[in-house]
Amino acid sequence: MNLELTGKRALITGSSAGLGEATARMLAAEGAAVVIHGRDKDRVEAVAASVRAAGATATTALGDLATDAGAADVARAATADGPIDILVNNAGFYRHLSWVEATPTEWNDTYNVNVVSGVRMIQHLVPAMRERGWGRVVTIGGGLASQPMNTHPQYNATLAARHNLAVSLARDLKGTGVTSNVVSPGAILVDSVKDLVTQIGPARGWGQTWEEIHPNAVDALIPNDQNRFGEPDEIAAAVAYLCSRHAQYVSGATIRVDGGLIRSAF
Known part of the structure; x- marks a missing residue:
C-alpha cells in the first residue's frame, strides 16, 4: 500500500530511541522527510x-x-527546511512510583513533560497545517489511560490527559483537512521494558532466562490475545497509517495496539 508520504515532513518528538525512533524510521521508509528530536545530541x-x-x-x-x-527552539529547528506536515507527539516521562512516593511536585513535573510539552508543539506547528489545509497530529497514549494501575498514578493520569487533548484538538480542527488521533500501545518491548521485566522476573518466580520470564510476565502483567509483548514497529505501523491519505476520514480516534489486552495488573 502506498501511504503517499513522499514530500511530507514529519517531526517525531522523543525519537532518539524506543517507539519514537521506530516511528521515525518507518515514516522515513515511506518517503517522509523526518526530523529526529531529543535532548542528547549524540543519540x-x-x-x-x-x-x-x-x-x-x-x-x-x-x-x-x-x-x-526549549519547545520554541525545537519548532524553529524542525521548520528550518520547510513546514511540518506531520507531528507525532511521542516524547514522555515515566517513573515507577507508589501513591506515597508520587508527590505533588512529581505530579506537576510529569504533567508538564507528558501533556504540556505536547500542547506546546501543537500550538507551534498546527496553525500552519490549518492554513495549508492538510496535516496530521498523532499522539502516543497508552492503555493505562483507561485501565490505570494502582502504581505510578501520576503517569496513568497524564496518559488519560493525552487521549483527551487529542480528541479535543480533533473537534477544533473540524473541516480543516487536519486530523488528530491517538495510538494507544499496550506493553511494548522497548529496551527499558525488557530490562525491567528481566530485573523483577526472578524474584517473582517467572524464571531466570528471558525465554522463561517472557511468557510468565505476559500472563502476570499483560494477558492478551496474542500472548506476547508488542514490538515497536507495530506501533510505528499504526502511526504511519494515520499519517497517510488513507486515514483522512479518521479523526478523534484511538487505535489500540495492545494484542487485545484483557486487564492491567502489576
Missing part, C-alpha cells in the same frame, strides 16, 4: 545518520520540550 545525530544511510531524508532538532524556550 539524535546517530539516529538521523542511520536514517540517511538507508537512503531517506533526516534532520535534527535538539531541545527540552518541558520549557517554553
